[in-house]
Every structure is written in C-alpha cells, then in structure tokens.
Amino acid sequence: MTAPVLEKPVTEPSAPLVEESPARPAVTPARRRFLQGAWVVSLLAALVLGFVGYLFTLSHVQERHYQSSAYKTFKDQLARAVAPTGSADDGDPVALLDIPAIGLHQTVVVEGTTGRDLMRGPGHRRDTALPGQGGVAVVFGRGATFGAPFAELSKLRVGDRIEATTGQGKYTYTVNVYGDGDHPITDPARNRLVLVTGDSDWIPGSTVMIGARLEGDPDQNPGGRPVTVAYDKALAADKGALATLQLWSLGLLGAVVGALLLARYWRPSAVYLSLAPVVGALIWAVYENAAALLPNLY
Structure with a gap:
C-alpha cells in the first residue's frame, strides 16, 4: 500500500496592500469666497505697499534721472546763451540753485509748480520773476518724495547764502526772514527770493517759507508771465x-x-x-x- 499524498491547501495570492489616500475635503462655497477675498485683499495690500515703496525710493531715482538730463540741457543752453529768461514751457529747466547750508548743489529748477512739475525738481512759480530779476521770485520744492530737494529747508538760518544761475547770470541771496502758511513773509525789499515747502515729511498740512534778499542790482524782468492755475498753488493736488x-x-x-x-x-x-x-x-x-x-x- 502506498501512503496517501497529502495535498497542500491551495491559497489564493494575497492582493498587494494599497494605501487609500484620504479624500480631499470639498471646498465649500463659503471657503471659496473667503479665499477669493483673501487673494484680493493681499493683492491690494501689495499694491499699497508698492506705492509707498515707489514714493520713498523709486520716485527719488526718477527725479535724479530727470535732473541729470535737465542739467546737461540747461548747461548747453547757458553755453549757447539761449536759456529762457521769460516765460517757459512747464517742466523746462530755467535756473540752477545752490544752497550749501542744506547740501543742495547745482539743482535744476523747472518751470511750473504743479505736482507733475515738482516731480522733476524744485519749481519756479510761473507768475513770478526768475531768480536775479527785479521783483519777487518764488520757488517750490518737495520735502519728502521725488528727491526731496527742500527736505532740510527749515534748517536755513539768517545769513545763509543762496546762489542762483539763470540765462542772465549768477546771483546771490541772503536769508533774512521766515514765514509759514499762517504767517506769510513780509519784507519791504523789492528784489527777493522766497522758497516754499511742506511743513512735514509726512502729509503736510501747511507750508514753510524762507525769504532771502538779492545782493546787488537785479537784471531786467521781461514780464508778460502767465497767470497761475489752481494746481500751481502750495499743497494743491493735480485733480486732472x-x-x-x-x-x-x-x-x-x-x-x-x-x-x-x-x-x-x-x-x-x-x-x-x-x-x-x-x-x-x-x-x-x-x-x-x-x-x-x-x-x-x-
């Protein structure tokens, strides 16, 4: 007799273990609206922060670029004796300003005092005499943005010198009086220069004014200058x-x-x-x- 053969139990191959990934929770409409709102708020915040960065960094670069170009243009006009001595187009260079006491050297003064004009540098108020001419010359300058050429204006003291160069020559003024938005400058001297800026390096609420008298005799003022517009005034916004x-x-x-x-x-x-x-x-x-x-x- 042969021994019975024991058959091995047949086992089915085990299926490989597959880990089931957890199902992603469905995004509810409320959550979707929240995410969309957060994205919009983040974008607006980035734009606002970018605008602040533009005002306090890139605007200075923009002003320096224009100053460099305008300086070359104006020096060429002076050399050819064609620099403007009467009315000029908005934004055109009309003078060079030096105020050693506040570190201002060979700064180009442009025609006009609107917000756009003052993005280029200090601006000459169009209805006043040019520096060095008979009468009162008024120059505006920014105190915080676009190069902030007049940021240190309030540090000027009586006796400090201001030099201006135009198509008619080079002139020296001496600081002698101060003023502000509530107390305008009063000076009996006929030939003088008034520098104006904001009273704060944040959003200004009033103005700071520095008055200076011309040393020596003035040159001829051709007159016939255009009247100012609303945007030319101190602290005006260019609504256009x-x-x-x-x-x-x-x-x-x-x-x-x-x-x-x-x-x-x-x-x-x-x-x-x-x-x-x-x-x-x-x-x-x-x-x-x-x-x-x-x-x-x-």
Missing part, C-alpha cells in the same frame, strides 16, 4: 490726474486678467515672464498718477 489714473488702472487690470487667461492655455512661466515688463510699466504709470493726486509739496 484722476482721469488718467483711472485709465492706467483699467489697463493694469486688463493686463493682469489677460495674463491669467493666457496661463490656462500656454506655459504659465512663459506667459508671466513675457507680460511682466508690461505689467511693471503699467504699475509705474498708476503710481505716478496717484502721486500727482498728493499735495504738490509732499
């Missing part, structure tokens, strides 16, 4: 920039929306890199027009 700001803002919004839509169909990194210069230029234009709505002496 509001419409332009709205247009640039719409352009920026359109560029951002366009980039997001294109990123759905093409490689996102390529889309963002291609449109970054466009968006950057639009943001700059928005910031510049928004700055024009601030007080012109800021």
